Amino acid sequence: MSCYIVSDLTISAIVAAMAGTGFEPAGLKDEKSGIKYNSATCGQIVGQMLLDANYESVNERYGEQAHAHDFKLTQKADGRPFTLGEMYGCIKCYEYQTCEKPGYELSEIHDVLAYVKDDLAEKMLARLGEESVWGLE
Template sequence: MTAFVVHVEHIHVLLWAGLRDPRLGALRWNTATVAGELQPETASTVGQMLLDENIASVAHLHNEPPAPEIYKYRPPAQRGWTNVELLNALHCYRYQSCEHPDWEGSEAQAFTEALEARLIHRLPGYSSGPWAITPSSVPSAARTRGA
């Protein structure tokens, strides 16, 4: 499979996913040199960083100079995405952006890890199981059958 630069709508959706639940507070990530935060007023800057990273990865794979694009955030055309669909889109973005030597430790990598953690915590049933499992712990499926 050939790497490609994701459509700006893909970036819009990722940013929307990070912005959509303000009760959890701002999505934050850290690298050795950057402390990032996604807020409505930083969405275009964060989106530009994500797009630049994707472009750098594809350029590296094709041994071509990167062709910069200007990014400006806007809410996505569709907003009914499930957390599973958003995780899939995030994994696509990461796959398309991780092919150059500067990915490890990059702000884009840290952003994807922070968004992935947030989306996983939103999955239905994520919090219903025990935090720590002991010999007396019972899986939720077994608890449901026994009721």
């Protein structure tokens, strides 16, 4: 398996997905300070946290010590919002590139992104006019 540093645009799509979830936007807690940052109001900080984890994964995979660049929250070139498919795909790409970080599967980032993917899937079903069912008999 190989992994790479994802683009700021990819992380920006993830931050947008996090900000658009449910009743309260998904956020992340800074491991050093313990402060939880809301993705809707602190997207720049949340994006940097995501980028830092991605760098840690690539460093782990390749035995490097590279430091993350300064993350820049960005928009698509055409200025349109990210689509559900773009946000969902960016999360899947990010997780593939970041899973080399030790403990990633047990991390808050992994848990939050699982929640966000579920939220996006529900929105996709709604757009298709379908409902999620809780079991079948």
